[in-house]
Amino acid sequence: xxxxxxxxxxxxxxxxxxxxxxxxxxxxxxxxxxxxxxxxxxxxxxxxxxxxxxxxxxxxxxxxxxxxxxxxxxxxxxxxxxxxxxxxxxxxxxxxxxxxxxxxxxxxxxxxxxxxxxxxxxxxxxxxxxxxxxxxxxxxxxxxxxxxxxxxxxxxxxxxxxxxxxxxxxxxxxxxxxxxxxxxxxxxxxxxxxxxxxxxxxxxxxxxxxxxxxxxxxxxxxxxxxxxxxxxxxxxxxxxxxxxxxxxxxxxxxxxxxxxxxxxxxxxxxxxxxxxxxxxxxxxxxxxxxxxxxxxxxxxxxxxxxxxxxxxxxxxxxxxxxxxxxxxxxxxxxxxxxxxxxxxxxxxxxxxxxxxxxxxxxxxxxxxxxxxxxxxxxxxxxxxxxxxxxxxxxxxxxxxxxxxxxxxxxxxx
Amino acid sequence: xxxxxxxxxxxxxxxxxxxxxxxxxxxxxxxxxxxxxxxxxxxxxxxxxxxxxxxxxxxxxxxxxxxxxxxxxxxxxxxxxxxxxxxxxxxxxxxxxxxxxxxxxxxxxxxxxxxxxxxxxxxxxxxxxxxxxxxxxxxxxxxxxxxxxxxxxxxxxxxxxxxxxxxxxxxxxxxxxxxxxxxxxxxxxxxxxxxxxxxxxxxxxxxxxxxxxxxxxxxxxxxxxxxxxxxxxxxxxxxxxxxxxxxxxxxxxxxxxxxxxxxxxxxxxxxxxxxxxxxxxxxxxxxxxxxxxxxxxxxxxxxxxxxxxxxxxxxxxxxxxxxxxxxxxxxxxxxxxxxxxxxxxxxxxxxxxxxxxxxxxxxxxxxxxxxxxxxxxxxxxxxxxxxxxxxxxxxxxxxxxxxxxxxxxxxxx
Numbered sequence: 132x133x134x135x136x137x138x139x140x141x142x143x144x145x146x147x148x149x150x151x152x153x154x155x156x157x158x159x160x161x162x163x164x165x166x167x168x169x170x171x172x173x174x175x176x177x178x179x180x181x182x183x184x185x186x187x188x189x190x191x192x193x194x195x196x197x198x199x200x201x202x203x204x205x206x207x208x209x210x211x212x213x214x215x216x217x218x219x220x221x222x223x224x225x226x227x228x229x230x231x232x233x234x235x236x237x238x239x240x241x242x243x244x245x246x247x248x249x250x251x252x253x254x255x256x257x258x259x260x261x262x263x264x265x266x267x268x269x270x271x272x273x274x275x276x277x278x279x280x281x282x283x284x285x286x287x288x289x290x291x292x293x294x295x296x297x298x299x300x301x302x303x304x305x306x307x308x309x310x311x312x313x314x315x316x317x318x319x320x321x322x323x324x325x326x327x328x329x330x331x332x333x334x335x336x337x338x339x340x341x342x343x344x345x346x347x348x349x350x351x352x353x354x355x356x357x358x359x360x361x362x363x364x365x366x367x368x369x370x371x372x373x374x375x376x377x378x379x380x381x382x383x384x385x386x387x388x389x390x391x392x393x394x395x396x397x398x399x400x401x402x403x404x405x406x407x408x409x410x411x412x413x414x415x416x417x418x419x420x421x422x423x424x425x426x427x428x429x430x431x432x433x434x435x436x437x438x439x440x441x442x443x444x445x446x447x448x449x450x451x452x453x454x455x456x457x458x459x460x461x462x463x464x465x466x467x468x469x470x471x472x473x474x475x476x477x478x479x480x481x482x483x484x485x486x487x488x489x490x491x492x493x494x495x496x497x498x499x500x501x502x503x504x505x506x507x508x509x510x511x512x513x514x515x516x517x518x519x520x521x522x523x524x525x526x527x528x529x530x531x532x533x534x535x536x537x538x539x540x541x542x543x544x
Numbered sequence: 545x546x547x548x549x550x551x552x553x554x555x556x557x558x559x560x561x562x563x564x565x566x567x568x569x570x571x572x573x574x575x576x577x578x579x580x581x582x583x584x585x586x587x588x589x590x591x592x593x594x595x596x597x598x599x600x601x602x603x604x605x606x607x608x609x610x611x612x613x614x615x616x617x618x619x620x621x622x623x624x625x626x627x628x629x630x631x632x633x634x635x636x637x638x639x640x641x642x643x644x645x646x647x648x649x650x651x652x653x654x655x656x657x658x659x660x661x662x663x664x665x666x667x668x669x670x671x672x673x674x675x676x677x678x679x680x681x682x683x684x685x686x687x688x689x690x691x692x693x694x695x696x697x698x699x700x701x702x703x704x705x706x707x708x709x710x711x712x713x714x715x716x717x718x719x720x721x722x723x724x725x726x727x728x729x730x731x732x733x734x735x736x737x738x739x740x741x742x743x744x745x746x747x748x749x750x751x752x753x754x755x756x757x758x759x760x761x762x763x764x765x766x767x768x769x770x771x772x773x774x775x776x777x778x779x780x781x782x783x784x785x786x787x788x789x790x791x792x793x794x795x796x797x798x799x800x801x802x803x804x805x806x807x808x809x810x811x812x813x814x815x816x817x818x819x820x821x822x823x824x825x826x827x828x829x830x831x832x833x834x835x836x837x838x839x840x841x842x843x844x845x846x847x848x849x850x851x852x853x854x855x856x857x858x859x860x861x862x863x864x865x866x867x868x869x870x871x872x873x874x875x876x877x878x879x880x881x882x883x884x885x886x887x888x889x890x891x892x893x894x895x896x897x898x899x900x901x902x903x904x905x906x907x908x909x910x911x912x913x914x915x916x917x918x919x920x921x922x923x924x925x926x927x928x929x930x931x932x933x934x935x936x937x938x939x940x941x942x943x944x945x946x947x948x949x950x951x952x953x954x955x956x957x
Contacts, residue, residue, distance in 0.1 A: 137586075141756075142754050143754060143756040143765075144568070144571075144584075145571050145580070145581045145582070145583075145584060151564065151567070151568070154564070154586070155564070158558055167558070168558045169558070169587075169588065169593075170558075170585070170586065170587050170588075170593065171558060171585070171586035171587075172583070172584070172585060172586075173550075173567070173583065173584035173585075173586070174582075174583050174584075175582065175583075180582075180583065187600075202734060202735075203734070203735045203738070204734070204735070204738040204745065204755060205738075205745060205746065206745070206754065206755065234932075237930075237932075238930065238932070243735045243736060243739045244739070245735050245738060245739050246735050263932060263933045263934070263937060264932075265735070284757060286933065286934070286936070286937050290934070407827075407848075409827075412831075413830050413831060413833075413834035413843075413846070414820075414822075414827035414828060414829065414830030414831035414832075414833075414834065414846065414848070415827060415831040416827065417826050417827030417830075417848045418825075418826060418827035418828040418831050418939075419827075420826075420827075421826035421827065421848075421850065422935070422936065422939075424901070424902050424903070424935060425903075426850075427850055427851065430826075430850055431850050431851035431853065431854050432847075432848060432849055432850060432851060432853075432854035432858060433826070433827065433847075433848035433850075434845075434846075434847065434848070435820075435827070435830045435834075435845060435846035435847070435848070436845055437834065437839075437840055437843055437844050437845060437846075438840065438844035438845060440844065440845075441844050441845035441888070445845060445887075475854070488837070489837050490837065490838075522835070522837060523835065526831075526835075
C-alpha cells in the first residue's frame with residue numbers, strides 16, 4: 132500500500148503568519164484516493180532543513196509532496212534543496228524560461244531578473260506546469276519513491292495538484308482497489324451526524340468512514356478497500372445506502388458539488404431564475420451563487436440593502452413594517468424577498484436579514500439572529516435561526532443556510 | 545537564543561479532517577515573545593512515531609510544545625509516548641484523579657472508566673491544569689530542554705498555553721528581544737517588490753525581512769533581534785522607513801488591516817459613503833466591504849447587475865452604450881458607477897464589469913478582462929486590467945483591485 136508524507140516549506144508557516152491549509156488539503160485529497168498520510172514536516176526556508184525533511188519523509192513514505200519555496204526570491208530554496216537531495220545540478224531549461232517570460236509578456240510586463248531562477252530544475256527531474264503563476268513544480272524519482280514540489284500559494288498548488296499530480300498518483304495506485312464516495316450534508320452538526328451513524332464510523336472498520344466539516348458542510352468520506360475494484364465499489368455503495376437511509380435529506384450532494392451548484396443545477400433543469408436581497412450577508416450569498424460557472428443562466432440581479440432606507444427605496448419594504456417589527460424580522464425578510472422577486476421578475480428570491488455582530492445585538496435580538504425567506508409566486512417560507520461564532524462565521528453560515536432552504540424548497544415541488 | 549519546535553499529534557490532522565490551527569497559533573505566540581519556531585512535526589497517534597518526533601524536536605530546539613493525544617480513548621497515546629521518551633513510568637496522581645472526577649461531578653455525570661488514564665503522568669513530570677476539559681497537560685525537563693504536552697482541542701490548548709505555559713516561557717527568555725513589524729502591499733507582484741528591496745531581503749541579515757502573498761496582497765515582515773527591546777525596535781523601525789521609501793503608496797497598511805479596512809477607515813474619517821455596482825464580481829466586492837465591522841456607517845446599498853437588463857433597469861445604463869461598446873467596457877463601467885452613486889446618494893461608487901470565465905471570452909475581450917470605475921461627484925477614474933487565473937482568482941483579484949483603486953483615489957484628495 133502506497134503511503135505519503137507532506138513537507139511544508141516556508142518561514143511564514145512557522146511564524147504563524149500563514150495557516151498551513153495546503154497540508155490539510157493534500158491529506159484530504161490523498162485519503163480520497165486511498166493514500167494515507169503518515170507524517171508531515173514543516174520547516175523554514177533553509178536548504179539543510181529542507182533536505183533533512185525530504186529524507187525523513189521519504190523514509191516514512193513512498194510519495195513525498197512538498198509545498199512552498201519555489202518563488203523567485205532569495206528566500207525560496209526548495210529548488211536548490213531538491214537538487215541537493217537528489218545529488219543533481221540545477222539546470223536551466225529554455226522551455227521553462229519561455230513559459231516564465233510569457234507570463235510577463237502576456238501582462239505587458241518586463242520579467243524581473245530574479246524570476247529567471249524559476250526556469251532552473253534539477254537534472255533528471257521533470258517540471259510541472261503552473262497555469263496561474265510563474266513557479267513551475269518539480270517531479271523527481273529516487274528508486275521507487277516519488278518526490279514532488281509544488282508552489283505554496285494555495286490556488287497555484289491546488290490547480291497543479293489536480294492537473295498534474297493527481298493523475299500520476301492515481302496511476303501509482305492502480306493495483307490498489309480502493310473506492311471512495313463522498314457525501315455532503317447540511318443542516319445538522321458533526322456530532323449529531325456522527326452519533327446517528329453509530330458503529331459505521333468505528334475505527335478500523337472497512338469501509339472506513341471519515342467526517343470533515345467546512346463552512347457548516349459536513350462531508351462523510353466512505354473509503355472501501357478490497358481485492359477487486361468491483362468488490363470495493365459494492366462495499367462503498369452498501370454503506371452509501373445505509374448512510375442515506377439514516378441521514379435522508381441532510382445529504383445534498385455526492386462528490387464535490389457545493390450547495391450553490393446543487394441549487395443552480397435544479398434551477399437550470401426547471402428553467403427557473405433566482406434573485407437575492409441581502410442585508411447582513413451583504414453580497415456573500417450572491418457571491419456563492421455566482422461562484423458557479425454558468426450561473427448567469429438563472430441569476431440576473433441582486434440587491435444589497437444594508438440600510439433601512441435601501442430596503443424601503445429599492446425593495447419597497449414598508450417603512451411601517453420596519454418601524455413595527457424592526458429590520459431583523461420575519462416580516463421584513465418576507466417583504467425584501469417579495470420586493471426583489473418582483474423587481475427582478477425572477478421565479479425565486481432569497482432574502483437574508485440578521486445581526487452579524489460584533490455589535491448591534493440586544494437581549495431580544497442577539498448577535499447571530501438571522502431571518503431567511505425563500506419566496507416564489509406560490510409560497511413564501513421563512514426561517515429564524517440563531518447562529519454561533521464571530522461575524523465571519525455568522526455571515527458564512529447564514530448564506531449557506533439560505534441556499535439550503537432553497538434546496539429543500541425546490542425538492543418539495 | 546531559545547528556539548522552539550512544535551509537535552502536532554493526531555490522525556485527524558493527517559487525514560485533513562482538522563486543519564492544524566494550533567501550530568500556527570503557537571508559532572505566532574512564540575514569535576511575539578521572540579522565540580522562533582524552527583520546525584514542526586505532525587504525526588499520527590502512534591507511540592513510536594511520537595517518541596521519534598519528540599526526539600527530532602528536542603534536537604532542533606530548546607523548547608518542545610506538543611499538542612493532541614491526551615484524551616481518554618485508546619487512540620490517545622501522547623501520555624505513554626512522553627513516558628517512553630523520558631524513560632519514566634506512568635504513575636497515577638490522586639490529585640489529578642480528583643480533578644478529572646470533579647469535571648464529571650460538576651456536570652452531574654458519572655466518570656467513564658476510560659477517563660481514569662488522564663490522572664496518570666510520567667514520574668518526574670508535572671501536570672498542567674485544564675480548566676475547560678478533562679485532559680491535564682504535561683511539563684517535563686530533560687537537561688536544559690523543556691517539553692510540554694497540551695490538549696489538541698484549540699480552546700483548551702490556548703487557555704492552558706496562556707495560563708500555564710506562557711509564564712514559564714517568558715521566564716526562560718528574559719534576556720532575548722525581538723520586534724516584529726508587518727507591512728501590507730497591493731498593486732505589484734512579489735517579484736517586483738522583492739527586486740525593489742534588493743539587499744534588504746538578503747538571507748541572514750538582521751533584521752530579517754520575509755515576504756508572503758495572499759489574495760494579491762504582498763506582506764513584508766520585518767523581524768529585528770537585539771540585546772534590548774528598544775534597540776530591536778529601532779532596527780525594525782529603521783527598516784520600515786527604508787521599505788516605505790522604496791515602495792511608497794504600494795504599502796496600504798501596517799499590521800493586520802485589510803484593504804477594505806483601510807478604505808473603510810478613510811471613508812469614516814471623512815464622513816463619506818460608498819456604494820457598489822457589481823457585474824463579474826457579483827457580490828464579492830460588497831462582501832469584502834461589509835466584512836469590516838461598522839461598515840454600515842459608510843455602506844448603505846449595492847447592486848448586483850449580472851444581466852444587461854439589470855444594468856439598464858437598475859442603474860440606468862444606456863442600452864445603446866451596451867449595444868455599442870458591450871457590457872464589458874469603460875463606458876458601461878462608468879455608467880454603472882454613476883448610476884449606483886446617484887441612486888444610493890453616496891459620495892463614492894465602485895463599478896466592476898468583466899469576464900470571469902471560464903467561458904464568455906473572445907480574442908478582443910479575453911477571460912480576465914475587467915473594467916473598474918471609481919466615481920465621485922468630482923471625477924471618475926476607470927482602469928482596464930487583465931487578470932490571470934481561474935474564475936475564483938479573477939473575481940478575487942478584481943474585487944481587491946477595485947478597493948485599491950478607491951484607496952489611491954481617496955489618498956489623492
